[in-house]
Amino acid sequence: MDLKTLKDIPAWDWPDGTEKTIHAVLADRGAGESDRLLAAELAGDYAVINDDLADSLLDIVKEDKASDALRGQAAISLGPVLEEADVEGFDEPEDIPISEKTFIRIQESLQGLFRKPDVSKNVRRRILEASVRAPQDWHPDAIRKAYSDSDPDWRLTAVFCMRYIEGFESQILESLDNPDPDIHYEAICAAGNWEVDAAWPHISRILASDDADKPLLLAAMDALVTIRPEEAQDVLGAFTGSEDEDIAEAAYEAISMAEAILEAEEGEEDEEEDD
Template sequence: MSDGKTKAQKLARLRHIATSDDRFFIDYTSEIEEYLDDKDPEVRALAVECLWEYPDPAYIDVLMDLAEHDPDEQVREYAISGLGVYIYEGEYADYDFDWGEHTEIMREDELPQSDFERVRDYLLAVVRDAARPINARRRAIEAISFLHEPVVIDIIEEAYHHPDKKMKISAVFAMGRNASAKWEKYILEALDSPVPEIEYEAVCAAGSLALDHATRPLMRIATESEDKNLRIAAIRALGEIGHEMAFPLLDDLQFDPDRDIRKAAEEALDEWMMSAHLRELDDTDLLDLDDDLDDFDWNGDGWLN
């Protein structure tokens, strides 16, 4: 299918696959597989990135092989990053839960625990291998950061204090994925970083973790930064946090002279509304919801009350 296409056409096709909404409904894997063997490393790297939406265990060995043996460094890094989706799938699989007689049905679409453990062990080995290029180790830290295990917390914290600023950038990115409350002080500190990449990742992480205490610095960044991409990231983060203090600013930014800022503010306001609504749910509401769920039972085909 890819024969006869120029590099530009191949990249355009892969970008379409990576960003179009229909990727959630259409299986593009056979097409992606063709591009994984392309002679151009940029095409191979983008094909690897597209696999994120298709966490089939069959691709674990493919990604590991690329991570170890592809001649291009960027492709190797992308392959390591791509393994992160299996950490995400495994972290939320709840392997310890006993489904009883419904185990086979409930585990049907779940990543096998053995595959999850294999990916986890591989990524940990990459992180710990000092002989590896620092970028490979960074990508492994980012990939494994979905995992809420003490060893991963330690790895992220160590990376934050690493003398190489690139490692610190990855650490802050990983904090946003890991979502531990432990990271709040680090993220707030990183919001004042003189390193633009660290500041950007801190802005994104503050939104991901919905850090109330980040609201004021994010408002400052959203209005005062000369970096438009950073302003947009801060606006989005304010929407994710949903603090009442941010509403007037987001409302005003809908009328900003810059079209991209206006669009970001409109989207952030929609997000703010949802976040603010969740804030209205107190512990009593959540307990009531839990009680309601207890009234339902699984019969093998669906939930019955």
């Protein structure tokens, strides 16, 4: 099965041996740019990622002669497995698709590449965006420097990274008013992830707007779940009848998640009372 066919079907339906197909294209420097780009994208899927694919992705990030687009995609594809390994740990290594040794090697390599001045801006941006999925001590300073840069691309990367690295509430709130729609979107996501209550008036205005962009509306729904779960039913109920299936489904999911959060909080309060 070729890569273009794989892209068009769900990862859980990929046949056995798919990881070898992807790996062969990644490792072939003579393969076409579009093929290697697609292989790098597919390699990060949890259905196939393993030590061999992770090593191949890392090799591409290091590959000076590879295009910025390919190196950047390879870095981004390492992000999800870095996050999984960081969250779950290695107490039960058989549950993590990469080894702890590979995890550490990726982290060290990405940090080293990010600090190299001869690595292009776009590759360094993707390295930072991927590496923050498994937070390290060097990330806050890197994010602060990116946020203070006059280049809007670096500021976008910084606000994206604030979703994963805590301690940037004031910058998140400031970015809610940024006219750049991409930065605005990332600020909404970051505010939701860190439950920034001061962002609620801004988020509520988006949810009450008749002309909010769809991606921004969906992000605001997600943010509501963590910031004001008790208001989910009242605020999002009307969206469940939307003619847009994505919006209706997102509203149902957000309401369900909010109810689960409230139930969990009630359970914790009951346990504290029993103690």
